[in-house]
Amino acid sequence: MQLNHIDLPVPDVAATSAFFQEYLGFQHLQTMGDHEMVILRGEGGLVLVLNRKAATDSGAFPDSFHIGFLLDSDQAVHDAYARLAAAPFEQISLVQESRGACVFFLQAPGGIRIEISHRQG
Structure with missing residues (x-):
């Protein structure tokens, strides 16, 4: 079995997406809404999905x-x-x-x- 994707909730999708693209070499695939969700692909094909964390969600990793x-x-x-x-x-x-x-x-x-x-x- 191969890992296909990781989906992470983050408070600022645009900033987190920019980090993964600029510093870790991920490729932008798609942005949905006003940065409600961004889909990136990394080396080796790993897909990283970043979703905006709800303001009411105070949980951290x-x-x-x-x-x-x-x-x-x-x-x-x-x-x-x-x-x-x-x-x-x-x-x-x-x-x-x-x-x-x-x-x-x-x-x-x-x-x-x-x-x-x-x-x-």
């Missing part, structure tokens, strides 16, 4: 929730870190070695925690 992206090498992780660390993000970790991976985390618009890593060995 659980602390451990995140989306992980694999890169081809440790150097690619360090290159991605250098590019993203230069962008206006307040929450970005340092690159570290953890459980056989070169990894860092950042917070995307909409409260989405992103892991970028390379699995060694």
Whole structure:
């Protein structure tokens, strides 16, 4: 079975969509309404659907929730870190070695925690 898509509720669909396109290379497929929903496609064919979270929905993602992206090498992780660390993000970790991976985390618009890593060995 192959993962087809992920559908995430976010407060600002336009800002979250712009982040995934500009910083993670997702391609815009479709916008519905006044940014009520945006559909993006990432490398490898993953479809990311972003839906506007209702104003009455105060729930946030659980602390451990995140989306992980694999890169081809440790150097690619360090290159991605250098590019993203230069962008206006307040929450970005340092690159570290953890459980056989070169990894860092950042917070995307909409409260989405992103892991970028390379699995060694």
